[in-house]
Amino acid sequence: xxxxxxxxxxNAFVTGYPIKHSRSPLIHGHWLRTLGLAGSYRAHEVSPDDxxxxxxxxxxxxxxxxxxxxxxxxxxxxxxxxxxPDELSEELGASxxxxxxxxxxxxxxxxxRGFTANLDERHPGxxxxxxxxxxxxxxxxxxxxxxxxxxxxxxxxxxxxTVERAQELADRFGKQVHAHRMAALQxxxxxxxxxxxxxxxxxxxxxxxxxxxxxxxxxxxxxxxxYVPLKTPLLAQAEEQGFPIVDGLxxxxxxxxPGFEKWFGKRPVVDEALRALIIADMEKH
Numbered sequence: 001x002x003x004x005x006x007x008x009x010x011n012a013f014v015t016g017y018p019i020k021h022s023r024s025p026l027i028h029g030h031w032l033r034t035l036g037l038a039g040s041y042r043a044h045e046v047s048p049d050d051x052x053x054x055x056x057x058x059x060x061x062x063x064x065x066x067x068x069x070x071x072x073x074x075x076x077x078x079x080x081x082x083x084x085p086d087e088l089s090e091e092l093g094a095s096x097x098x099x100x101x102x103x104x105x106x107x108x109x110x111x112x113r114g115f116t117a118n119l120d121e122r123h124p125g126x127x128x129x130x131x132x133x134x135x136x137x138x139x140x141x142x143x144x145x146x147x148x149x150x151x152x153x154x155x156x157x158x159x160x161x162t163v164e165r166a167q168e169l170a171d172r173f174g175k176q177v178h179a180h181r182m183a184a185l186q187x188x189x190x191x192x193x194x195x196x197x198x199x200x201x202x203x204x205x206x207x208x209x210x211x212x213x214x215x216x217x218x219x220x221x222x223x224x225x226x227y228v229p230l231k232t233p234l235l236a237q238a239e240e241q242g243f244p245i246v247d248g249l250x251x252x253x254x255x256x257x258p259g260f261e262k263w264f265g266k267r268p269v270v271d272e273a274l275r276a277l278i279i280a281d282m283e284k285h
Contacts, residue, residue, distance in 0.1 A: 011066065068263075082095055082098065096111060113258065114254040115225070123223075135196065149174065157180060195213065213238050232248075
């Protein structure tokens, strides 16, 4: 007998507060169409006060959803309310992907896997390095630190305006992670083969400080988790200085893959058609 999801379709969601600018419905809608699957994936704006009730309805089946994505500001609460968060979520204290299985609500965090999958696709061999520099110590940097550490990177330097926040991440993720204040940026960039911006610098066309990338190793790759604009000011600077760059759009696309497979029973592919669809939508707004 075939999977009943193929016959009747599953319903999944993305929720946040606000959520109207989410491109996740475009991504999952594209996969549902191209794979010929019945089902739906829609955005649902849920306030923090209403979120526990939303999760309760998911758990008891009254919502009609098989699972969904969770974004700001609900990731930490989603982790706490899940019945079976996995090890990635446990360490991060946050979940972005939920699914029902055997009557329990399971949770994971796919942000880190999305980040590394994007680099694997756009710059294969990026992980043949001993040293990574991560700019910023906010929530977005946690999954990235975890992911590059789990790929075997031995030296991860987190640089932040407030060194105490960087130190919190070093304490959380182990002895490979080192905390620094901004004044040390040029020094810790020495011979690093990967530079990651996890801050909002340059988002939506805002100005970004000038960074001298010359201390990096020859052919080091520079990447940014911001994808609006696609080529951020920091990426433009790195490219001008002769370094290969990887934009942040692929992280958004690749992090969506595991959830889709859980909810709809097929593993989707991140391809140029999907990328072009999202870029076209970005150019309209």
